[in-house]
Amino acid sequence: MECLNFDLATTSLTEVNTFLHQKSASKGVRKVTISNPNGAHNIAVGLNLPVEVEIAGHAGYYAAGMNQLASVTIMGSVGTGVAENMMSGRVHVQGFASNGAGASAHGGLLVIDGDAGLRCGISLKGGDIVVGGSVGSFSAFMAQAGRMVICGDAGDALGDSLYEAVIYVKGRIKSLGADAREEAMTDTDLAAIGELLVQGGPTFSIHKPEEFKRIASARALYHWNVDADQEY
Amino acid sequence: MDNKLRPTKKLSHEESWGYDRSIIDYIQRAAAHGLYEIRGLGAKRRLPHFDDLVFLGASMSRYPLEGYREKCTTKTMLGTRFAKKPIALEIPITIAGMSFGALSAHVKDALGRAATEMGTSTTTGDGGMTLEERASSKILVYQCLPSRYGFNPDDLRKANAIEVVIGQGAKPGGGGMLLGQKVNPRVAKMRTLPEGVDQRSACRHPDWTGPDDLAIKIRELREITDWEKPIYVKVGATRTFNDVKLAIHSGADVVVVDGMQGGTAATQTCFIEHVGIPTLAALRQAVDALEDMNMKGTVQLIVSGGIRTGADVAKALAMGADAVSIGQGVLVALGCNSESWIHDGEHISAVEGYETIGAAPGFCHHCHTGQCPVGITTQDAVLEQRLQPEVGARRVKNYLKTLNMELTTIARACGKQNVHHLEREDLVALTIEAAAMAHIPLAGTNWIPGAMNAL
Numbered sequence A: 001m002e003c004l005n006f007d008l009a010t011t012s013l014t015e016v017n018t019f020l021h022q023k024s025a026s027k028g029v030r031k032v033t034i035s036n037p038n039g040a041h042n043i044a045v046g047l048n049l050p051v052e053v054e055i056a057g058h059a060g061y062y063a064a065g066m067n068q069l070a071s072v073t074i075m076g077s078v079g080t081g082v083a084e085n086m087m088s089g090r091v092h093v094q095g096f097a098s099n100g101a102g103a104s105a106h107g108g109l110l111v112i113d114g115d116a117g118l119r120c121g122i123s124l125k126g127g128d129i130v131v132g133g134s135v136g137s138f139s140a141f142m143a144q145a146g147r148m149v150i151c152g153d154a155g156d157a158l159g160d161s162l163y164e165a166v167i168y169v170k171g172r173i174k175s176l177g178a179d180a181r182e183e184a185m186t187d188t189d190l191a192a193i194g195e196l197l198v199q200g201g202p203t204f205s206i207h208k209p210e211e212f213k214r215i216a217s218a219r220a221l222y223h224w225n226v227d228a229d230q231e232y
Numbered sequence B: 001m002d003n004k005l006r007p008t009k010k011l012s013h014e015e016s017w018g019y020d021r022s023i024i025d026y027i028q029r030a031a032a033h034g035l036y037e038i039r040g041l042g043a044k045r046r047l048p049h050f051d052d053l054v055f056l057g058a059s060m061s062r063y064p065l066e067g068y069r070e071k072c073t074t075k076t077m078l079g080t081r082f083a084k085k086p087i088a089l090e091i092p093i094t095i096a097g098m099s100f101g102a103l104s105a106h107v108k109d110a111l112g113r114a115a116t117e118m119g120t121s122t123t124t125g126d127g128g129m130t131l132e133e134r135a136s137s138k139i140l141v142y143q144c145l146p147s148r149y150g151f152n153p154d155d156l157r158k159a160n161a162i163e164v165v166i167g168q169g170a171k172p173g174g175g176g177m178l179l180g181q182k183v184n185p186r187v188a189k190m191r192t193l194p195e196g197v198d199q200r201s202a203c204r205h206p207d208w209t210g211p212d213d214l215a216i217k218i219r220e221l222r223e224i225t226d227w228e229k230p231i232y233v234k235v236g237a238t239r240t241f242n243d244v245k246l247a248i249h250s251g252a253d254v255v256v257v258d259g260m261q262g263g264t265a266a267t268q269t270c271f272i273e274h275v276g277i278p279t280l281a282a283l284r285q286a287v288d289a290l291e292d293m294n295m296k297g298t299v300q301l302i303v304s305g306g307i308r309t310g311a312d313v314a315k316a317l318a319m320g321a322d323a324v325s326i327g328q329g330v331l332v333a334l335g336c337n338s339e340s341w342i343h344d345g346e347h348i349s350a351v352e353g354y355e356t357i358g359a360a361p362g363f364c365h366h367c368h369t370g371q372c373p374v375g376i377t378t379q380d381a382v383l384e385q386r387l388q389p390e391v392g393a394r395r396v397k398n399y400l401k402t403l404n405m406e407l408t409t410i411a412r413a414c415g416k417q418n419v420h421h422l423e424r425e426d427l428v429a430l431t432i433e434a435a436a437m438a439h440i441p442l443a444g445t446n447w448i449p450g451a452m453n454a455l
């Protein structure tokens, strides 16, 4: 049993998720397709095995949430929090993504062919995000580690209160958030963008690393200076 | 010699109420530093509290149980609404979520051991689950906080229950904070932060915004864990009636309400003292919410914030809580604010340690400094040795045991074979404030200020 199909019109979501968690490994399933997702929330969440999952349509909130090892493709758009807290593996959204895409992802790669909504990559902790379109305001808010490649524009307050994550933007940035600043590109940056564009897939080959700007933290918010005795 | 009495100048000692010494000190400190004070523990001011309630023991109209012989059960079930594997506790007293980072790994280990021996649960905190606490805690509640520091699905699956933290009583509406001196290499790695940064955690969750989103988030956590684990929702006490209703609506199995007396490891003092409502008022509102939705017994209620004694536990249960949770009390049991720490059975003075951080035993609230003189709230390799897990575990176990004995003593005196049978009718209030907040009649009257049909 290499390939398996679940129809969400006739099978409950819990049944599908439980199968993916508990049975697919022992049954040697390599690929699972999920038809009629119809925007259901929490499809293919908490996977922890190198399986390929194809969601044939639109998904709701938290599609492929907390993914580990699996490769999940959504052949449509997704709601809030796609691949939130992903640890490893790959999640590919062929349409658009709503708010909080890739929120607090610790690892893995999230590819969004279209645009992403507000707070894309918020609280990012080591994952990589490649967005073909634009991202909404407050993206990469408090992002701690990891990389984001944005091929379109960015909204307001990009990278507010950024820690060590790095953001590459090709288009226009409406405004930068507190403590985020544009920095000179290095060879490492160019190589990183090149690598991420390749990982994004063939549609990303139209972009060139030199076209991107590097946004990183000025690190001015790292310390409160609580102990700075100001006694005049 | 001049024998004449010289009139001595009379010194004025009239202290101002509005500008007393602590306010003068506060203004002068602000003027010198240009920065608010950050500190640990909870509200220090006098608030209406469980102390303002007393029990009506059994007498003629009710029948007491024999103190030591008759059975009085303390078993407590949590998470019976949706979870396949609810939590069964031996006692209704749990250990509150306190982060590794705020506390040393030794302390987390000690808390786990004590809780396990007493058949109760411990809770992780902002910063993730440590191997030590997972190993030593039989029942471990895993927090899902706005920061998501160290949050990962492996630990989620290892947990016995999940607690979505919306807020804390010490700082409802605020995120966590951990000053740089506590962000040592291990803490930094767990939280994916540069070493030594003054860490400010988010106050809003990154992937949901309102109660309708939270309902979906909770279902995600259930789906990931195959509906096995109870899901708690923790709120800081503010608009508790509405918040508890929304938490229930979002699908919580257990609601945790943390009143303004609740401890913290570090927050602005203005937050600790001026934001949130007392535990007493919050508990009553939470119970009202459960009753209003007909969810009492289906969704369990844990209350925290200033629970110190067995009497506090008994009063919380009588008012309608299913269990309590303790933070500061267990720290004190471990030796917080004690004059000494224990090494090989010997007491060694910690007074100098307190002086170094500008405190003294009995007055310390300096957890934020990371220089805890008794080795509790520290990440310092030398200081943390002052609290050995074995010693800490024994002391916390003794403390929990004492609380539980006091709880059953009171329950028996009220004629209950089960501590969960304690009821509001067993209580009266000593002050008008407490009567109004708790909706419990003033002792010797049947007057509940503000009650619709008060006599």
Ligand SMILES: Cc1cc2nc3c(=O)[nH]c(=O)nc-3n(C[C@H](O)[C@H](O)[C@H](O)COP(=O)(O)O)c2cc1C
Residues within 6 Å of the ligand: B041, B042, B096, B097, B098, B099, B102, B103, B124, B125, B126, B143, B165, B167, B168, B169, B234, B258, B261, B262, B263, B264, B265, B304, B305, B306, B307, B325, B326, B327, B328, B329, B331, B367, B377
């Ligand atoms: C040192 C310390 C650290 C804490 N860390 C957390 C935390 O990480 N997450 C959380 O939800 N609450 C945290 N709290 C709050 C407790 O979970 C709990 O709400 C509070 O301590 C209960 O009130 P009490 O201290 O009066 O018992 C912390 C409290 C203390 C004292």
Ligand code: SF4
Residues within 6 Å of the ligand: B040, B041, B331, B335, B336, B337, B338, B364, B365, B366, B367, B368, B371, B372, B373, B374, B375, B376, B377
């Ligand atoms: S003794 Fe330690 S734990 Fe207690 S208040 Fe002081 S620093 Fe905090």
